[in-house]
Amino acid sequence: MKIIVTGGAGFIGSNFVYYMLDKHPDYRIVCIDCLTYAGNMSTLAKAMENPRFVFYKTNICDRAGIFAIFEKEHPDVVVNFAAESHVDRSIETPEVFLQTNILGTQVLMDACRKYGIARFHQVSTDEVYGDLPLDRPDLFFTERTPICTSSPYSASKASADLLVHAYYRTYGLPVSISRCSNNYGPYQFPEKLIPLMIANALGEKPLPVYGKGENVRDWLYVEDHCNAIDLILHGGCEGEVYNIGGHNEMRNIDIVKLICAKLDKSEELITYVTDRKGHDLRYAIDPTKIHRELGWLPETRFADGIEKTIRWYLDHTDWWKTIVSGEYRDYYERMYANR
Ligand code: NAD
Ligand code: TYD
Secondary structure (H helix, E strand, C coil), X not given: CEEEEECCCCHHHHHHHHHHHHHCCCCXXXXXXXXCCCXXXXXXXXXXXXXXXXXXXXXXXXXXXXXXXXXXXXXXXEEECCCCCCHHHHHHCCHHHHHHHHHHHHXXXXXXXXXXXXXXXXXXXXXXXXXXXXXXCCCCECCCCCCCXXXXXXXXXXXXXXXXXXXXXXXXXXXXXXXXXXXXXXXXXXXXXXXXXXXXXXXXXXXXXXXXXXXXXXXXEHHHHHHHHHHHHHHCCCCEEEEECXXXXXXXXXXXXXXXXXXXXXXXXXXXXXXXXXXXXXXXXCCHHHHHHHCCCCCCCHHHHHHHHHHHHHHCHHHHHHHHCXXXXXHXXXXXXXX
């Protein structure tokens, strides 16, 4: 089996590359990534030594480039992780989110139609469902929850989901979609909550908590997400959506305090800053369908996952320090200077 993995130099895509190379010793992975600020070749250094792995530095919006790769590689399956993924950036500059997340997905599906494919899998997000109120812990997102987006990021991901479904209905393209909750683990870019707080705490820098820190996210260890996608590729039904989440809801402020405690840093580093515009209150996934139909259950408890993640950032300071010292810093200044 040959799988095209787009966005494989990013957080979840790279974890998926390593997961699949390890789990399926006969599979070949063709990675396509244009290396935006979020893509990092040092993340793929080990994969580059593997003869079953090949990398193309190509933008998924580049139709000729993508078609040429399909022509050469003849993939069986495409898993599309490539995206602009940070909500705060989408509030600042929505356009590139629409280009990559919607039009890039279209280019990939057009290539799938032309060259033939056993499955096109779209990696989507629970953010397409909007948010849930904080005072209704009985409510969860199911696959039937209406799409109702809050940010340019989630709107672009929801648009792509609709387009994927349209290609299934109109052209019979064999597609599937997964909508996962917040991931954490190795190789996550230090602009997202958990790695940002770890990096800042280690540097004794302020820990910027939006609003009162009461917003709730449903955290899943990245390997459990990779395992769920693997199961969907092999046993999931065409045209179906699968929610992925492990019933692990936590308030932001509790995560930040936990990181302070684990790193033995003072909570005085916590700085409450202006809230995110349109900030979703609570995400919570009902994963009944993927559990019932594919037997998926998360394997990593949050207590273990956060321990492993913090240990990984402590052991890989070179990885994130080079990021923090680069273009990322300019963005950081822009985002937090007047907050
Ligand atoms: P990320 O930002 O860490 O990585 C994205 C990768 O895509 C980068 O390597 C980047 O270089 C690449 N990329 C961006 N634009 C591209 C383009 N036009 N052409 C080719 N490559 C391009 O993102 P992530 O957190 O790993 O998320 C991966 C996918 O999972 C996204 O589709 C995201 O919407 C989805 N998702 C993420 C989470 C989460 O918690 N991080 C949760 C649910 C779903
Ligand atoms: P983030 O990691 O950006 O993921 P998402 O917005 O896709 O859920 O943010 C997770 C939560 O943490 C979200 O409620 C916003 C909050 N947050 C902060 O409070 N401070 C920060 O510096 C960041 C990046 C996020």
